[in-house]
Amino acid sequence: MSKVASMFHxxxxxxxxxxxxxxxxxxxxxxxFAQMEPERQAxxxxxxxxxxxxxxxxQAQLQLSQMHCYTRPTQIKNRCVASGTARSxxxxxxxxxxxxxxxxxxxxxxxVKKASW
Amino acid sequence: MSxxxxxxxxxxxxxxxxxxFNPQRLRLGNKILRQRLRGPTLAAWYPKKTVSFRDLQNTxxxxxxxxxxxxxxxxxxxxxxxxxxxxxxxKKKRTAAESRSAKKKK
Numbered sequence: 001m002s003k004v005a006s007m008f009h010x011x012x013x014x015x016x017x018x019x020x021x022x023x024x025x026x027x028x029x030x031x032x033f034a035q036m037e038p039e040r041q042a043x044x045x046x047x048x049x050x051x052x053x054x055x056x057x058x059q060a061q062l063q064l065s066q067m068h069c070y071t072r073p074t075q076i077k078n079r080c081v082a083s084g085t086a087r088s089x090x091x092x093x094x095x096x097x098x099x100x101x102x103x104x105x106x107x108x109x110x111x112v113k114k115a116s117w
Numbered sequence: 118m119s120x121x122x123x124x125x126x127x128x129x130x131x132x133x134x135x136x137x138f139n140p141q142r143l144r145l146g147n148k149i150l151r152q153r154l155r156g157p158t159l160a161a162w163y164p165k166k167t168v169s170f171r172d173l174q175n176t177x178x179x180x181x182x183x184x185x186x187x188x189x190x191x192x193x194x195x196x197x198x199x200x201x202x203x204x205x206x207x208k209k210k211r212t213a214a215e216s217r218s219a220k221k222k223k
Binding site for chain 1: 143144145146148149150154156157159160163164165166167169
């Protein structure tokens with residue numbers, strides 16, 4: 001397997017809304033992980049199964065570590081859908097704290113209300 | 118109850134609920150197989166592309182229907198004005214010789 005990240009790029013961008021390079025890169029990583037996850041899990045099973053011969057398990061370890069880094073789940077970072085920011089992103093809203101505040105104050109998030117007591 | 122009876126019970130339980138019977142508690146990695154695949158949910162984080170005005174245009178053009186895109190119209194008008202002022206884009210250089218001569222002029 002070649003180690004080129006461009007093999008995970010789609011021919012046409014299938015995203016709408018805010019887009020920047022880092023967001024597209026993260027999207028490609030997510031797609032790559034989704035595509036290769038069964039293979040990764042199979043290798044992980046072989047590695048963890050102590051009843052298999054040591055040689056097989058070592059080979060599986062090597063194969064897993066040599067997979068492209070884009071297929072690794074740890075490469076995935078939650079980014080803000082509205083601004084592409086990677087920091088302080090609310091998982092429930094997929095928004096950065098600032099975007100969350102702006103949209104909430106504009107009444108665009110149903111059920112979200114400014115606290116006051 | 119004897120030890121063997123309990124083992125039999127657990128074995129039957131595992132068969133019924135299709136679990137892995139492992140009385141020696143060996144590490145067989147079955148917890149990996151039990152995990153759900155996270156890929157589809159992770160890949161659905163960013164909003165997918167929906168139908169755009171351009172798509173509508175492309176589908177209706179072969180049928181002979183005309184569409185009006187105001188933003189596109191404005192853009193073309195601005196380009197025409199820029200061309201009249203001599204501020205349009207330079208002509209695309211198709212060959213290596215052409216691009217070389219263009220550089221020499223400067």
